[in-house]
Amino acid sequence: MSTENVDKFLDHIEKHQDSLVERLRQAVAIPSVSGDPAHRPDVFRMGEFLVKELKNLGASVETRDPGEQDFHGTTLKLPPVVLATIGTDPAKKTLLVYGHYDVQPALKEDGWNTDPFTLVEDEKNRLIGRGSTDDKGPILGWINVVEAHNKLGLELPVNLKFCLEGMEESGSEGLEAIIHQEADKYFKTVDVVCISDNYWLGTSKPCLTYGLRGVSYFHLTVEGPKADLHSGVFGATIHEPMTDLFAIMSQLVEPNGRLLIPGIYDLVRPLTDVEEKTYENLDFSIQDLHDAVGNEINLHNTVRDTLQHRWRFPSLSLHGIQGAFYNPGDKTVIPAKVTGKFSIRTVPDMEIPIVESLTAKYVQSLFDKLGSKNTMQLKCTHSGDYWLASPDHWNYVAASKAVKKVFGVMPDLTREGCSIPITLTFQEALGKNVLLLPMGRGDDGAHSINEKLDRSNYVSGTKLLGTYLYEVAASKGE
Numbered sequence: 034m035s036t037e038n039v040d041k042f043l044d045h046i047e048k049h050q051d052s053l054v055e056r057l058r059q060a061v062a063i064p065s066v067s068g069d070p071a072h073r074p075d076v077f078r079m080g081e082f083l084v085k086e087l088k089n090l091g092a093s094v095e096t097r098d099p100g101e102q103d104f105h106g107t108t109l110k111l112p113p114v115v116l117a118t119i120g121t122d123p124a125k126k127t128l129l130v131y132g133h134y135d136v137q138p139a140l141k142e143d144g145w146n147t148d149p150f151t152l153v154e155d156e157k158n159r160l161i162g163r164g165s166t167d168d169k170g171p172i173l174g175w176i177n178v179v180e181a182h183n184k185l186g187l188e189l190p191v192n193l194k195f196c197l198e199g200m201e202e203s204g205s206e207g208l209e210a211i212i213h214q215e216a217d218k219y220f221k222t223v224d225v226v227c228i229s230d231n232y233w234l235g236t237s238k239p240c241l242t243y244g245l246r247g248v249s250y251f252h253l254t255v256e257g258p259k260a261d262l263h264s265g266v267f268g269a270t271i272h273e274p275m276t277d278l279f280a281i282m283s284q285l286v287e288p289n290g291r292l293l294i295p296g297i298y299d300l301v302r303p304l305t306d307v308e309e310k311t312y313e314n315l316d317f318s319i320q321d322l323h324d325a326v327g328n329e330i331n332l333h334n335t336v337r338d339t340l341q342h343r344w345r346f347p348s349l350s351l352h353g354i355q356g357a358f359y360n361p362g363d364k365t366v367i368p369a370k371v372t373g374k375f376s377i378r379t380v381p382d383m384e385i386p387i388v389e390s391l392t393a394k395y396v397q398s399l400f401d402k403l404g405s406k407n408t409m410q411l412k413c414t415h416s417g418d419y420w421l422a423s424p425d426h427w428n429y430v431a432a433s434k435a436v437k438k439v440f441g442v443m444p445d446l447t448r449e450g451c452s453i454p455i456t457l458t459f460q461e462a463l464g465k466n467v468l469l470l471p472m473g474r475g476d477d478g479a480h481s482i483n484e485k486l487d488r489s490n491y492v493s494g495t496k497l498l499g500t501y502l503y504e505v506a507a508s509k510g511e
């Protein structure tokens with residue numbers, strides 16, 4: 034391996050960090066919220082931004098059109114999948130990089146201290162803005178690596194292929210089909226895959242991640258009167274949709290986190306002694322959890338139990354109710370139609386169709402018991418499988434060496450409670466090892482208010498991605 038080139042690269046990134054931050058500022062300014070139809074043009078704009086950046090760096094860029102989406106009766110065009118190639122040298126390994134350029138919704142009135150789409154650096158050098166850590170910072174990290182090599186006149190040690198999508202936060206619609214179609218074409222030469230779209234466990238030690246939970250998202254709709262009604266006139270004389278909905282929603286999960294769907298825990302893979310050991314000696318404490326959450330509201334008192342419930346047991350979260358009165362003030366309304374939203378994070382060996390059918394059967398039985406004359410409908414709006422990889426693969430060894438070089442420590446090996454539905458598709462469709470190499474910290478507040486990426490994580494993370502390329506190139510793995 035050319036340590037001279039690595040050192041030049043590391044030095045360049047350190048010295049040019051302000052221009053890296055400027056690139057992130059431009060990306061955060063594009064509110065590419067995939068879940069909000071009003072922002073769909075912005076998601077396209079973000080895709081164009083990346084195409085331009087990549088073309089400027091000499092990449093050969095193509096896009097694929099995933100088609101259209103039915104968004105609650107409205108047809109929306111799906112944003113393009115950006116495919117970019119840098120280098121086609123058959124003597125070099127080829128690394129596929131995946132990331133997403135869409136973000137979660139964010140409104141100042143949700144409780145942000147600053148405008149979510151204006152990147153702000155605070156006194157602790159935290160870069161605050163929607164998408165800073167999830168996933169614009171990490172995507173730009175790869176672009177920063179390429180730019181640094183161009184500026185230094187250095188060849189990249191591997192061939193790079195990018196696959197960047199704009200729908201990850203909304204179920205990755207259309208991407209799976211594209212990966213299967215392109216497996217023997219665009220992706221044919223790929224040796225290994227790297228995704229930077231999750232987080233360190235705590236706030237100080239890097240990690241490599243070899244597992245993700247799956248997710249199945251549900252809409253539960255209860256409908257009764259033709260229109261919203263006056264509660265003084267109609268209360269206690271009709272079946273109220275919201276009362277029915279609450280009755281069902283309150284029986285999905287216990288306040289202690291235990292799912293109430295019969296048979297769901299029978300699907301969960303039993304814990305082995307070998308797996309038990311993976312929860313030892315990790316850089317994580319209950320204090321880290323308190324800090325990330327901002328309060329001492331932990332369900333479990335040990336790190337082991339906390340991480341097992343994050344990584345290897347399912348969870349069910351209630352997200353919101355569409356159609357309900359939520360403004361300030363005291364409106365005495367009976368909403369005519371309400372949709373409760375909840376999701377289940379799935380783990381080995383919970384298969385999606387079984388989870389869906391157990392959930393549907395249970396929800397129907399709860400509704401039947403109410404004896405309500407309203408109508409009820411349960412819809413699974415998107416789902417993605419859990420994923421596990423082998424952390425013994427040379428791809429992980431290469432990443433460990435890169436972590437050691439950049440941070441001076443060996444990384445923790447972790448699993449993740451979140452989901453990146455397309456990860457398993459890459460592993461299965463390409464038959465290649467996938468590595469998750471996170472850039473941000475466990476307290477970054479992804480999906481929350483005041484999402485941030487520490488400047489040091491952005492800069493060191495960029496250094497890590499670049500150094501990892503050299504370790505992949507130097508690896509003896511086939």
Ligand SMILES: C[C@H](N)C(=O)N[C@@H](Cc1c[nH]cn1)C(=O)O
Nearest residue numbers: 167201202203204230248451452
């Ligand atoms: C881990 C990744 N950065 C992420 O945030 N994934 C989302 C994926 C998703 C699924 N439905 C909606 N978004 C997540 O885990 O929630």
Ligand SMILES: [Zn+2]
Nearest residue numbers: 167202479480
């Ligand atoms: Zn996300």
Ligand SMILES: [Zn+2]
Nearest residue numbers: 133167168230
């Ligand atoms: Zn993400």
